[in-house]
Amino acid sequence: MMTSTRFDIPTHLNATEPIEWTKGKRDQVRLMVMKRDNGERYHDQFSNIASYFKKGDLLVFNNSRTIPPVLEGKSPIGEVEIRLSRKLSNHEWEVLIVNPDYHIGLSIHFPGNLKGTIVDYSKNRPLVIMSFNQSGSNLFNAIYQIGKPIRYEYIKKPLPLEAYQTVYGTVPGSVELASAGRAFSWELLTELKRKGIQIAFLSLHAGLSYYEKDRWPSPEEHPEPFNIPKETADLINETKKQGGRVIAVGTTVVRALESAVNKFQTVESMDTVTNLYIYKGFSLKVVDGLLTGLHEPEASHLDMLAAFIKEDFLFAAYEEAIHYNYLWHEFGDMNLILPGGQ
Template identity: 35%
Template sequence: MNTSDFYYDLPQELIAQEPIYPRDTSRLLVLHKETGNIEHKTFRDILNYLNPGDCLVLNNTRVIPARLYGIKEGTQSSIEFLLLTRKSNDIWEVMLRPGKKAKPGSRFIFGGGELVAEVMEIVEGGNRLVKFSYEGVFENILDRLGNMPLPPYIKKELKDKERYQTVYSKHEGSAAAPTAGLHFTDDLLEEIEKKGVKLAYITLHVGLGTFRPVKVTNVEEHKMHSEYYDISRESADMINSSREKGKRIICVGTTSTRTIESAADADGIISEKKGWTDIFIYPGYKFKCTDALITNFHLPESTLMMLVSALAGKDKIMNAYEEAVNLKYRFFSFGDAMLII
């Protein structure tokens, strides 16, 4: 299976540059995975596809303002940091531009000295481990100095930072939003619960590896990035209860899918669990727990295209994407949604 099997042609003008308002008025392509039939709806119509007893799994991670602009101590040359993963309290793995300026021992200044970073070592992929020093609370400083790490294909400035957060975001730690959840409003979630659908919140802190292209020809040779997840006892019980009653587990986003598929045992049972996952889901994978998926439209040749193809079948996905392009759906993070059911 080759990476090129997951390529499709996308006109640049279909890449959404800003979020739609209200959130739940985006378009919704419904793909029936058994038949390949396609319906075209509005996101609020999701209510009509959810049944009492079903369980929606939502990722309540919160994006941190992970992009920092500063200068190199001594030379005053500019540097851009992108915080990827917190290794301990003040030690982070970061991506830098330009990276050549950041040898071990190099120091970088942000906010006129309010925050200082020293490079400890170079790690796999050319990223750096850095140690930050500061006075006060790191999160408060980051909130003042940091910028929202929008994907590189979004060129337009985001005026309201909360539009790159889900309305249920809670636990800070992501370098990118779990974008399938951006379509939900508080009112819509309330209506979903009133219908008898369970809402199980899990946490997976999204890393930028999610957006990196697959560079190998053979899909099976690709190595996934690792991301931290946390599933509470309450959420595990909700998911297991729905499965026991023959109801569906519907993941909101590929991050929720990867989390519960990582945590599930061979029988699809979820337990309270936290840790790191580098699970790679591509066609041929046998899902243990996931029945359906709410997701956005993904980049060509990406691991996310491979995941949705594993759930619905590659040919059905490629056909759905072709139809979405022809009907001018909006693509990627701020784009429209797909329900695979």
């Protein structure tokens, strides 16, 4: 973990609602571009992002779609809120119990005859394992009917689930928005293809990034399921062979791709769970550049960014972003980190 968190986010820089609600389009957020080798920075609009790529580059997107993971029910200890984090089987999930007083064996009754029972503690504390009385598509249908998106304290009012989706998300499973790709509109994706910039997709279902009460997942023990299709793996390997750059759209994509590197230093198609922790000094094998949001000082995502760029460059850029009133969190502005000298 980083030994120092050298910045504070002023309250007025919390993005509280989707940019398209005020400016009409998703791609109207701002973009800070950083060079990996020297920390050189540019300030632009996200709508101009295609100009920073070149023919032969490959952008890899996470097409996981956000589900509504907040469920409210009743139990012998009173009303209970749970937050789904990770699917373990057709009927079991790792969940966060927001209420403090719970125990193994506690059953919670949700609307629509859905019942969940705490069957064990997860090794990823404070999460627990919950078994539901429905499974498969029936359980997913129940979750969609009664669940709500997670709303952290900086969001002023409840927002519809659609606000927490990318335009290309097709595989339901994330409990929080894989937000790095949120600013892409269909027009921007079409522009990328028109310029000869390649696009590929994988799925990584993001778990909870915050456990309330100033608790965060351990970066060394934060399993998340992912799937890399063969066509995506093949395109990545061919891009690298031809000297193109692989740009990850989001830290979730970095985590999946770097987890799938074999002994030949190529990416394999796989469907599994990753526990990979990427930090300062980590040797990136696949990913050359990263598009990401702006991260809180407590977030382990900053550790990953330190694998791309020196901490001094990174924190100088964040201080500049604060000075220029960039917005933070899932509806905020974006940061593109690219190799220098290209």
